[in-house]
Amino acid sequence: MSTTAWAGDIAVIQTKFGDMKIEFFEDKAPGHVKNFKDLAKKGFYDGTLFHRVIPGFMIQGGDPNTKSQPREMHGMGGPGYTINAEFNDIPHDRGIVSMARSQDPNSAGSQFFIVVKDAHFLDGNYTVFGRVVEGMEVADKIVSQRRDHNDNPFDSISMKVIIKDK
Numbered sequence: 691m692s693t694t695a696w697a698g699d700i701a702v703i704q705t706k707f708g709d710m711k712i713e714f715f716e717d718k719a720p721g722h723v724k725n726f727k728d729l730a731k732k733g734f735y736d737g738t739l740f741h742r743v744i745p746g747f748m749i750q751g752g753d754p755n756t757k758s759q760p761r762e763m764h765g766m767g768g769p770g771y772t773i774n775a776e777f778n779d780i781p782h783d784r785g786i787v788s789m790a791r792s793q794d795p796n797s798a799g800s801q802f803f804i805v806v807k808d809a810h811f812l813d814g815n816y817t818v819f820g821r822v823v824e825g826m827e828v829a830d831k832i833v834s835q836r837r838d839h840n841d842n843p844f845d846s847i848s849m850k851v852i853i854k855d856k
Contacts, residue, residue: 701730701820704850705740707832710804710825712787718778719819722789722798725773726819727853729800734769735851741765742803742841743833750790750803751849764842768799780818782809785829787820806833 701712714723729735729752739756741764743749755767775795782788782805790801795815804822805812806829822829835843 699727700823700854701726702852702854703735703825703828704852705828705832705847707847708825708828710828711823712820713823714820715778715780715818718780719776719817721773722776722817722819725800726802729769730851730853734800735849737848737850739764740832740843740847740849743835743837743843744841745833746807747809747833748803748805749829749832750801752790752801754800761838761840761842764840765801768801770799772797772799776817776819777814778818782812782816782818784808785822785826786818787822788812788816788818791816804829806830 698714698716703710703712716723735752737757738752738754740749740751741753741756753765753767755763784805784807786805788803789798790803791798798817832847835845835847837843
């Protein structure tokens with residue numbers, strides 16, 4: 691899925707495998723989009739890892755614990771606050787960017803995931819806030835990495851997130 695014109699700002703997620711460009715669904719999840727952009731602009735995501743990769747499903751990142759904590763703590767961190775769910779009608783198709791959360795629907799903070807294969811069982815239960823418009827081949831490379839029993843890649847895959855104005 692590639693395009694040259696986006697409706698608004700985009701995020702560029704830079705990794706050692708290349709860049710992914712994300713467009714936002716501000717009309718469907720305004721609070722989540724604002725939260726993601728605010729965190730990115732502060733450099734919150736820079737140096738965090740994709741700590742959970744599941745072939746045929748998704749890649750997950752955005753946990754500050756992945757910068758310095760032992761691997762056992764990866765997936766447990768956040769920005770120190772949570773935001774309320776903004777469930778919407780966008781299906782979890784390949785390339786969708788959605789917020790990770792605990793069992794509590796209103797527990798999202800900073801962790802997000804990118805769907806590498808349609809996952810409609812998530813529809814209506816996780817907040818979709820964006821879509822990869824360029825660079826899905828990067829997500830495919832990330833999801834295919836060797837990983838431990840917690841689906842954490844053995845070789846670190848860090849990110850830097852930049853918000854670019856339209």
